[in-house]
Amino acid sequence: MSPGRFRRSSVAFVALLAFVSSAALAQTPRRGGVLRVGNLGEPPALDAHWTTASITETLTNHLYEGLYSLDASNRPIPMLAESHTVSRDGLTYTFKLRQSVKFHNGKEMTSEDVVASLARWSKQSIYGKALFAQVADWRAVDRYAVEMRLKEKSAIVLISLAVPNNFGAIYPKEIAEKFPPEVKVTEYVGTGPFKLAEWKPDQYIRMVRFDEYKSRAEKPNGYGGGKTAWVDEIRWIPVPEVATRVAQVETGELEFADDLNLDAYDRLQTNPNVRTIVSKPYYWLVAVFNKKDGLMTNAKLRQAWQAAIDIEPIMKNVAGGRAEFYRMDSSLAPVEIAAWHTKLAGLPWNEHNRDKARRLLKEAGYRGEPIRFMTTQEYKWMYDFALLTKQQLEDVGFTIDLQVVDWATLVKRRNNPKEYDVFTTGMGAFYDPTHHIYLTASWPGWTTDEDILRLQAELARETDPRKRMALWEAQTRQFYEKVPVIRYGDLFGLRAMRTVVKGFNERTERIRFYNVWLDK
Amino acid sequence: MTAYLVRRIAALVPVLVVVVTVAFLLIHLIPGDPVSVMLGPDATPAQIHAARQALGLDRPLWEQLLKFYTRILRGDLGQSYFLDRPVTQALLERAEPTLVLTFSALLVAVVIGVPSGIVAAAQPGSLWDRALMLAALLGVCVPGFWLSLNFIYLFAVRLGWLPAAGYASILVDPLAALRYMVLPAVSLGFSQSALIARISRSCMLEVLAQDYIRTARAKGLSPAAVTWMHAFRNALVPVVTVIGITMAILIGGAVVTEIVFNIPGLGRLIISAVLRRDYPVVQGVILVTATAYVLINLVVDMLYVLIDPRIGYE
Numbered sequence: 144m145s146p147g148r149f150r151r152s153s154v155a156f157v158a159l160l161a162f163v164s165s166a167a168l169a170q171t172p173r174r175g176g177v178l179r180v181g182n183l184g185e186p187p188a189l190d191a192h193w194t195t196a197s198i199t200e201t202l203t204n205h206l207y208e209g210l211y212s213l214d215a216s217n218r219p220i221p222m223l224a225e226s227h228t229v230s231r232d233g234l235t236y237t238f239k240l241r242q243s244v245k246f247h248n249g250k251e252m253t254s255e256d257v258v259a260s261l262a263r264w265s266k267q268s269i270y271g272k273a274l275f276a277q278v279a280d281w282r283a284v285d286r287y288a289v290e291m292r293l294k295e296k297s298a299i300v301l302i303s304l305a306v307p308n309n310f311g312a313i314y315p316k317e318i319a320e321k322f323p324p325e326v327k328v329t330e331y332v333g334t335g336p337f338k339l340a341e342w343k344p345d346q347y348i349r350m351v352r353f354d355e356y357k358s359r360a361e362k363p364n365g366y367g368g369g370k371t372a373w374v375d376e377i378r379w380i381p382v383p384e385v386a387t388r389v390a391q392v393e394t395g396e397l398e399f400a401d402d403l404n405l406d407a408y409d410r411l412q413t414n415p416n417v418r419t420i421v422s423k424p425y426y427w428l429v430a431v432f433n434k435k436d437g438l439m440t441n442a443k444l445r446q447a448w449q450a451a452i453d454i455e456p457i458m459k460n461v462a463g464g465r466a467e468f469y470r471m472d473s474s475l476a477p478v479e480i481a482a483w484h485t486k487l488a489g490l491p492w493n494e495h496n497r498d499k500a501r502r503l504l505k506e507a508g509y510r511g512e513p514i515r516f517m518t519t520q521e522y523k524w525m526y527d528f529a530l531l532t533k534q535q536l537e538d539v540g541f542t543i544d545l546q547v548v549d550w551a552t553l554v555k556r557r558n559n560p561k562e563y564d565v566f567t568t569g570m571g572a573f574y575d576p577t578h579h580i581y582l583t584a585s586w587p588g589w590t591t592d593e594d595i596l597r598l599q600a601e602l603a604r605e606t607d608p609r610k611r612m613a614l615w616e617a618q619t620r621q622f623y624e625k626v627p628v629i630r631y632g633d634l635f636g637l638r639a640m641r642t643v644v645k646g647f648n649e650r651t652e653r654i655r656f657y658n659v660w661l662d663k
Numbered sequence: 664m665t666a667y668l669v670r671r672i673a674a675l676v677p678v679l680v681v682v683v684t685v686a687f688l689l690i691h692l693i694p695g696d697p698v699s700v701m702l703g704p705d706a707t708p709a710q711i712h713a714a715r716q717a718l719g720l721d722r723p724l725w726e727q728l729l730k731f732y733t734r735i736l737r738g739d740l741g742q743s744y745f746l747d748r749p750v751t752q753a754l755l756e757r758a759e760p761t762l763v764l765t766f767s768a769l770l771v772a773v774v775i776g777v778p779s780g781i782v783a784a785a786q787p788g789s790l791w792d793r794a795l796m797l798a799a800l801l802g803v804c805v806p807g808f809w810l811s812l813n814f815i816y817l818f819a820v821r822l823g824w825l826p827a828a829g830y831a832s833i834l835v836d837p838l839a840a841l842r843y844m845v846l847p848a849v850s851l852g853f854s855q856s857a858l859i860a861r862i863s864r865s866c867m868l869e870v871l872a873q874d875y876i877r878t879a880r881a882k883g884l885s886p887a888a889v890t891w892m893h894a895f896r897n898a899l900v901p902v903v904t905v906i907g908i909t910m911a912i913l914i915g916g917a918v919v920t921e922i923v924f925n926i927p928g929l930g931r932l933i934i935s936a937v938l939r940r941d942y943p944v945v946q947g948v949i950l951v952t953a954t955a956y957v958l959i960n961l962v963v964d965m966l967y968v969l970i971d972p973r974i975g976y977e
């Protein structure tokens with residue numbers, strides 16, 4: 144070996160060593176720093192029981208915890224619960240609680256807090272209400288054990304306690320009893336790895352590390368498992384203008400930006416300090432029919448809609464022409480909810496069969512009456528898919544009266560069966576078949592079909608996983624026959640973070656910043 | 664003069680009553696409902712109904728209006744549904760950013776607008792005049808958000824000279840406040856300066872055509888003395904009016920700038936309040952903005968007396 148070559152290769156070796164060790168260093172979490180997260184708005188509350196708003200879900204899951212959480216494949220795993228036992232008849236669940244878990248106010252979490260919190264949750268949350276409809280008695284057994292006695296066998300006990308949205312957060316008893324369920328909590332005390340330090344509406348929400356947090360011993364797993372607050376502070380900054388969120392993550396004013404517009408993808412990818420994340424599941428696009436009043440009570444008309452639409456061009460357009468941001472799938476549960484994802488053949492999904500649609504229109508006795516289709520421009524993807532749907536439907540003989548309103552108007556009007564025929568929205572992740580709100584009689588659109596409701600009731604009772612899957616497949620077939628809503632394709636979202644952000648779990652529906660550290 | 668002032672202030676009351684009533688009715692008559700927004704997309708009608716009752720939104724409209732009036736008389740603007748705090752507190756928190764933005768934008772607008780108008784008028788038809796008026800035309804035509812976004816892209820993302828968005832209080836950190844305020848103040852002030860420049864120019868031209876200007880020139884005064892000493896002050900009255908109007912517009916209307924630059928001011932507050940149907944906040948912001956508008960007009964009217972001794976109020 145010549146000296147020159149030796150020098151070159153030794154330099155290369157040292158460089159390699161440096162690279163390897165810096166890569167290893169980068170993988171060692173470190174404490175400290177402020178993580179600034181830009182999101183699109185202000186939460187209506189920091190009360191997890193009170194609202195289904197996704198921003199509240201994201202924020203409150205850093206402050207509070209429930210008895211159960213979801214693992215990486217979206218199945219329930221214990222969080223504040225240590226374990227549970229079920230009686231032989233399947234009617235009594237006894238939950239053992241973890242001991243010496245502290246609330247942010249220093250008090251120890253015990254069974255009385257759990258009983259009071261879930262009692263409040265049972266009266267306000269959609270998931271709590273559904274679960275407690277099956278509950279006969281709910282009480283503390285001793286300081287670290289609670290008991291739930293059921294009226295009938297239930298398949299949804301653990302999953303209902305594990306869902307992250309509108310979830311069964313455990314508050315101190317004093318707070319859970321002080322605020323009636325329909326009034327939002329304004330004292331924020333939980334057991335989570337972060338505690339609320341300051342909330343300045345429209346400016347920021349500061350959450351700081353809770354030093355007495357007692358982590359589970361397991362490794363991080365999905366939403367649950369061990370949790371460590373590496374950063375000193377998470378500062379949630381509402382940045383309503385999406386172009387500004389993009390610019391701020393580019394300049395490093397934000398370490399993380401959520402819910403970005405897809406056309407920023409190319410620009411962000413050219414920035415070496417920024418990592419883009421395609422977030423899935425995001426929403427499947429949906430047109431919800433009013434089945435209580437008006438034209439769309441006619442199933443033939445709904446079937447005609449389903450037969451007429453050509454979903455791929457719609458999805459492609461909504462996703463800005465990029466294949467990375469949409470997925471064609473007929474399953475009611477997205478691929479990410481592995482336990483409930485179905486692969487059924489022969490469903491009348493995405494048929495784009497114009498002749499069938501025209502025939503169904505004729506059978507429905509439709510004579511071109513205008514169908515009121517409500518959408519909003521506040522969410523661009525909703526407006527885009529509504530507009531493209533209108534064009535496709537009018538090609539086969541529908542008359543669509545597209546009513547573009549703001550979101551506040553839409554969510555108000557959709558509760559009144561006299562005011563619309565169809566509305567747009569998106570369906571996020573539902574972790575159990577019984578949670579699919581559009582298959583219930585209480586949610587706007589009002590699905591009252593007897594077969595669908597009967598299957599939902601059976602799904603709530605049946606505890607054998609294999610039988611439940613068979614029921615869910617039967618429900619999926621019913622869905623495509625009765626057409627309570629139209630399932631379009633899956634749309635994905637866009638997030639971006641600075642490359643200094645490490646340890647972020649990219650596979651969850653909503654963002655979480657425990658176990659995340661800053662490498663700077 | 665004092666009597667006039669008292670009369671003007673007394674006249675404020677009916678104006679505000681009308682503004683408040685119209686604002687109340689408008690926001691309640693448009694469809695939409697704060698509770699449906701707050702409870703999120705998966706809420707059921709039963710949940711929504713219970714929360715509406717808790718907020719008193721199920722009461723008849725006239726009853727709510729009556730309650731609203733009695734509260735205002737006590738100086739209470741009510742409680743925000745969304746923000747969990749009194750509206751007065753929410754308004755006070757947002758006042759500083761809006762005032763800082765207003766005055767800095769106004770400063771930019773006046774510093775650019777008035778001299779350009781005068782320089783342009785001093786030599787009408789010259790290259791200077793044409794160039795300045797073309798710039799003013801652009802300023803009027805270019806939409807504010809477009810200018811703002813391009814400023815952000817150029818000065819924050821590309822060059823990295825200034826932060827893209829955000830706000831720091833001048834009371835806490837004046838230097839940071841300045842850095843945050845440069846882009847919003849310039850992008851907002853630039854379009855407003857265009858209007859001021861055009862008005863200044865035309866007023867100056869009108870004055871410069873007067874006989875006494877010819878006299879001033881005839882007695883051998885320098886062009887600068889003629890322009891600045893004799894013409895400018897006389898051209899000032901309409902200019903001050905426009906500056907006053909600009910300021911009033913800025914207080915309530917810097918909405919786009921506040922949103923793009925993420926400044927937590929009154930403009931952003933009212934937009935989010937409208938979208939959330941946070942009725943008490945919308946009414947509060949309208950009340951405050953309307954009061955500011957009327958008061959600014961009053962101050963402008965008072966300034967006329969100082970500028971032009973021929974004007975007097977009896």
